[in-house]
Amino acid sequence: MTILIPVLTLGGLGLAFGLFLTYAAKKFHVEVDPRVEKILEVLPGANCGACGAPGCEGFAVGVVEGRYPVHGCVAGGKEVAEKIAAIMGVEAGEVERRIAVVRCRGDRENAPRLAEYQGVKSCKMLDLIGGDKGCVYGCLGLGDCVEACPFEAIYMGENGLPVVIEERCTGCGECVRACPRGIMDLIPHNQLVYVACVSPERGQDVTKVCKTGCIGCSLCARLAPEEKITMDGFLPVVHHEKIENYDDLNTAVEKCPTKVLIRRNA
Amino acid sequence: MRTFRGGVHPPERKELSKDAPIERLPLPEVLYIPLSQHTGAPAKPLVKKKDKVKRGTKIGEIQGFISANVHSPVSGTVKGIGPWYHPLGKKQDVVIIEVEGDEPEEGVGEERDVDKLSKEELVEAVKEAGIVGLGGAAFPTHVKLSPPKPIDTVILNGAECEPYLTSDYRIMMEMPEKVIEGARIIKRILEPERVIVGIEDNKPDAAERIKEVAARENWIEVVLLKTKYPQGSEKQLIYALTGRQVPSGGLPFDVGVLVQNVGTCVAIYEAVRYKKPLYERVVTVTGGVNEPKNLMVPIGTPVKNLIDYAGGAKGEIGKVIFGGPMMGLAQLSLDVPVIKGTSGVLVQLKQEVFAGEERGCIRCASCVDVCPMGLVPVMMANVIEAGKHEMAEKLGVLDCIECGCCAYVCPTKRNLVQYFKYAKREIIKKKKKG
Numbered sequence: 001m002t003i004l005i006p007v008l009t010l011g012g013l014g015l016a017f018g019l020f021l022t023y024a025a026k027k028f029h030v031e032v033d034p035r036v037e038k039i040l041e042v043l044p045g046a047n048c049g050a051c052g053a054p055g056c057e058g059f060a061v062g063v064v065e066g067r068y069p070v071h072g073c074v075a076g077g078k079e080v081a082e083k084i085a086a087i088m089g090v091e092a093g094e095v096e097r098r099i100a101v102v103r104c105r106g107d108r109e110n111a112p113r114l115a116e117y118q119g120v121k122s123c124k125m126l127d128l129i130g131g132d133k134g135c136v137y138g139c140l141g142l143g144d145c146v147e148a149c150p151f152e153a154i155y156m157g158e159n160g161l162p163v164v165i166e167e168r169c170t171g172c173g174e175c176v177r178a179c180p181r182g183i184m185d186l187i188p189h190n191q192l193v194y195v196a197c198v199s200p201e202r203g204q205d206v207t208k209v210c211k212t213g214c215i216g217c218s219l220c221a222r223l224a225p226e227e228k229i230t231m232d233g234f235l236p237v238v239h240h241e242k243i244e245n246y247d248d249l250n251t252a253v254e255k256c257p258t259k260v261l262i263r264r265n266a
Numbered sequence: 267m268r269t270f271r272g273g274v275h276p277p278e279r280k281e282l283s284k285d286a287p288i289e290r291l292p293l294p295e296v297l298y299i300p301l302s303q304h305t306g307a308p309a310k311p312l313v314k315k316k317d318k319v320k321r322g323t324k325i326g327e328i329q330g331f332i333s334a335n336v337h338s339p340v341s342g343t344v345k346g347i348g349p350w351y352h353p354l355g356k357k358q359d360v361v362i363i364e365v366e367g368d369e370p371e372e373g374v375g376e377e378r379d380v381d382k383l384s385k386e387e388l389v390e391a392v393k394e395a396g397i398v399g400l401g402g403a404a405f406p407t408h409v410k411l412s413p414p415k416p417i418d419t420v421i422l423n424g425a426e427c428e429p430y431l432t433s434d435y436r437i438m439m440e441m442p443e444k445v446i447e448g449a450r451i452i453k454r455i456l457e458p459e460r461v462i463v464g465i466e467d468n469k470p471d472a473a474e475r476i477k478e479v480a481a482r483e484n485w486i487e488v489v490l491l492k493t494k495y496p497q498g499s500e501k502q503l504i505y506a507l508t509g510r511q512v513p514s515g516g517l518p519f520d521v522g523v524l525v526q527n528v529g530t531c532v533a534i535y536e537a538v539r540y541k542k543p544l545y546e547r548v549v550t551v552t553g554g555v556n557e558p559k560n561l562m563v564p565i566g567t568p569v570k571n572l573i574d575y576a577g578g579a580k581g582e583i584g585k586v587i588f589g590g591p592m593m594g595l596a597q598l599s600l601d602v603p604v605i606k607g608t609s610g611v612l613v614q615l616k617q618e619v620f621a622g623e624e625r626g627c628i629r630c631a632s633c634v635d636v637c638p639m640g641l642v643p644v645m646m647a648n649v650i651e652a653g654k655h656e657m658a659e660k661l662g663v664l665d666c667i668e669c670g671c672c673a674y675v676c677p678t679k680r681n682l683v684q685y686f687k688y689a690k691r692e693i694i695k696k697k698k699k700g
Contacts, residue, residue, distance in 0.1 A: 130355025
């Protein structure tokens with residue numbers, strides 16, 4: 001018989017709380033736009049922040065409130081933009097897909113270390129003291145970009161330079177923000193040629209510290225027709241908006257003496 | 267014995283170079299003179315390629331209030347202006363000068379009657395000579411000499427608490443008159459009630475020399491301090507000598523105090539009396555070199571010249587540090603030039619350098635015991651590691667003086683100061699942005 005006492009007490013308590021919660025749920029109900037949840041479902045969910053909102057939920061709420069465009073999710077690209085547009089009942093705008101590239105070719109062999117670094121294993125900490133390489137502009141190789149990438153699209157190559165897996169890269173720009181030296185850069189997905197060096201120094205100073213740095217010879221600018229490549233100081237600039245067919249730059253890419261002009265595969 | 271709370275006592279190793287009189291380094295072939303050698307805005311270059319300069323020619327002009335002029339230490343030809351290795355790490359613009367001789371610029375070395383100059387003229391002379399604090403932080407001296415609040419105590423810093431370094435010691439031994447004369451100029455400008463020279467008690471002979479000269483004057487006190495690192499740090503020195511605490515985020519003038527390094531006093535005197543710009547300084551070259559020396563070095567001399575002159579390294583070089591072992595900066599290249607703030611060059615051999623990795627914190631709290639600023643280094647490092655800079659700011663990371671006591675005692679060799687330096691830079695950058 002004694003067993004009935006706890007059973008009834010607990011059963012009674014359960015019933016009382018249940019009724020209270022049902023009442024509270026009805027009484028304090030907050031109207032959530034069902035579209036927010038639907039949008040949240042189609043978003044990548046990495047909370048990368050590339051759209052400018054604090055995470056995916058912030059973005060979803062923002063889209064419904066009209067603060068962000070439906071194609072605002074860079075990481076999701078066209079596919080996600082179309083789905084969000086369908087939920088919102090509007091036309092999707094054009095999302096320019098961008099991709100991260102590594103603008104340095106100075107690996108351990110080509111751009112030797114001058115000193116052995118023993119501090120905190122992080123690029124931003126190493127950059128604080130000027131780095132361990134002869135080239136003070138080049139990749140430090142401790143992988144802050146690898147750590148920052150929310151999509152596991154970057155790994156550290158064997159030669160001490162990061163490698164971007166293009167299929168996985170969504171162009172969110174986390175690596176660009178993580179890199180203290182501006183080696184990681186976002187370029188339009190269909191820009192097939194880029195400059196893999198950021199050193200602003202003169203050719204003779206670059207060759208002292210790196211075998212594969214841009215020496216600023218401007219050969220590429222002369223070989224590329226119609227100013228498709230121009231020089232900015234000692235570094236060339238590829239003018240993507242002027243280029244329709246990247247085969248026009250083939251000679252420039254081939255003739256580059258230190259091979260810093262990189263041709264990507266389409 | 268007067269002192270402060272916390273701190274450490276590393277082996278002093280001053281005996282290596284303490285008895286070597288100051289020698290003049292022979293002129294190198296090329297000088298690399300950075301335009302930024304001080305706290306504040308870099309100087310604006312006044313020369314261009316192929317220009318001729320003389321000893322004492324102004325080659326960089328002050329930009330803004332917190333900045334300093336830069337002068338050529340030699341006569342020669344400008345080879346160019348461009349980025350070069352800098353003791354602070356990143357490459358910075360330097361004026362490259364091909365050395366031809368030692369011909370002085372007009373007016374340099376001319377004697378002036380100090381008593382006839384007004385206060386404003388005295389400060390102007392210091393500003394014109396490009397004088398900065400020679401203790402290491404290289405804060406422009408004319409700014410310190412124009413305080414927004416009245417100063418009642420001037421402290422001359424002869425503590426030299428960094429192990430190995432003996433440049434201030436040699437200055438006190440060899441030119442105590444100049445130190446006192448420099449102090450007299452500071453006294454005329456600021457009209458303080460007290461002038462105190464603080465010297466650590468491991469340098470009784472230097473204190474004796476200063477006392478001998480000071481005995482002729484009745485306005486200067488010489489006080490011995492306990493030998494403990496970082497006794498020569500501004501805030502610790504002020505506390506030890508006056509019992510006053512500089513408030514968090516404040517500067518010494520907030521408590522009515524001005525601190526000047528003894529070497530800076532000599533530079534002030536020479537600038538005012540002989541119109542000599544700050545183009546050379548005393549540098550201790552010590553550690554694993556064959557003949558440790560104290561050298562008078564032209565600003566911009568590559569460090570390899572100093573090491574060669576000191577008889578070269580005894581073995582394979584592991585580390586070359588600008589400054590002392592506690593706060594000094596390890597250098598990337600032997601082409602780095604000496605700048606106004608370089609008090610010493612310490613060569614550590616390969617076997618002397620710790621080669622292990624940092625390991626996890628064991629929560630022993632040794633760092634808390636030694637922090638002279640009363641901070642909790644372990645907590646700050648942990649939150650910075652997690653990227654929480656706001657929290658580090660709340661824990662007082664901006665009050666960190668980067669003395670390195672915490673990292674020195676850490677049994678797991680955590681790179682604590684590196685975390686703090688990084689966080690301080692990021693926090694200040696963020697504040698400047700808005």
